């Protein structure tokens with residue numbers, strides 16, 4: 267081989283050993299693999315490091331992806347149980363841990379997944395001290411807080427995928443009702459990625475026309491068109507899909523890849539992600555909840571201060587207090 271190669275090429279210089287968009291994904295289960303597939307298929311990164319505890323699964327996934335190299339951007343893909351292979355990651359996406367069983371709430375997973383994070387997070391930061399951490403494992407908001415504490419990273423470098431997915435579900439369901447594309451409907455779900463998420467009905471619009479201006483009862487109990495059901499369906503989405511197929515993966519994989527794309531290409535797009543909310547919307551708890559945020563190479567650059575209705579502010583306050591209480595009971 268060495269002879270063939272020597273006679274085939276005249277070496278001009280050595281190849282550059284590092285890429286500028288290395289992404290580590292910890293946890294190569296359903297969510298991790300959907301995320302990796304989205305990252306590769308969309309060309310968001312061509313340097314992916316996969317970490318899991320299960321060696322055979324890692325090697326099987328690695329080979330399967332590598333055999334698709336022809337159809338991708340000749341990516342470098344590595345797979346290992348050892349965190350040293352993650353060194354130099356610009357972004358680390360954590361999807362490791364247990365998932366909900368049918369009917370189980372995300373919050374029930376908290377201590378089990380916090381325990382998993384005690385090993386993962388310090389190792390990621392040791393090998394990539396300037397990385398950005400994106401937490402996907404559930405309960406996403408509380409685990410983002412846990413990751414922030416365990417990592418010692420500044421708040422801009424730790425975020426949760428949060429309600430980027432819930433907002434996508436919201437926009438999809440509204441768009442079906444209106445007969446438009448999902449991207450033509452603008453609307454935000456903020457707060458918890460979970461049962462107490464907050465739909466910002468006051469801001470839902472198409473081409474700048476606020477639906478509330480047309481139908482003032484939109485999203486309320488008195489609304490004759492029952493738009494409120496859409497938020498109920500968003501909250502029920504994960505439960506429904508888990509009942510039908512055992513897990514959710516494709517939409518969260520696409521959502522995580524979209525966030526990664528904004529960060530790695532310094533796009534300054536606004537996404538609903540889980541950020542440290544203390545000091546915003548009159549919240550004084552040290553908790554992470556989703557708010558629309560400008561993302562770029564430095565992670566969370568700015569948080570958009572939406573003009574919320576009083577019921578929306580109250581709902582956020584309720585969630586912040588609930589998460590603070592749960593956080594107080596976690597051993598980290």
Ligand SMILES: NC(=O)C1=CN([C@@H]2O[C@H](COP(=O)(O)OP(=O)(O)OC[C@H]3O[C@@H](n4cnc5c(N)ncnc54)[C@H](O)[C@@H]3O)[C@@H](O)[C@H]2O)C=CC1
Pocket residue numbers: 292293294295296297298317318319320361362363364365366375379382385386401402403404405406427428431459513514515518
């Ligand atoms: N934030 C969101 O929108 C969503 C979050 N999730 C959450 O993502 C997480 C993963 O879900 P799935 O992929 O369906 O589960 P899964 O069971 O398919 O995969 C979990 C993977 O984590 C690995 N793992 C566990 N402990 C580890 C450790 N210490 N180090 C390295 N790897 C470890 C397991 O070996 C497994 O491969 C769950 O917490 C789930 O609730 C799922 C869907 C959406």
Ligand SMILES: CC(=O)C(=O)O
Pocket residue numbers: 372404431503504514518
């Ligand atoms: C499981 C989960 O968190 C979701 O699909 O929203």
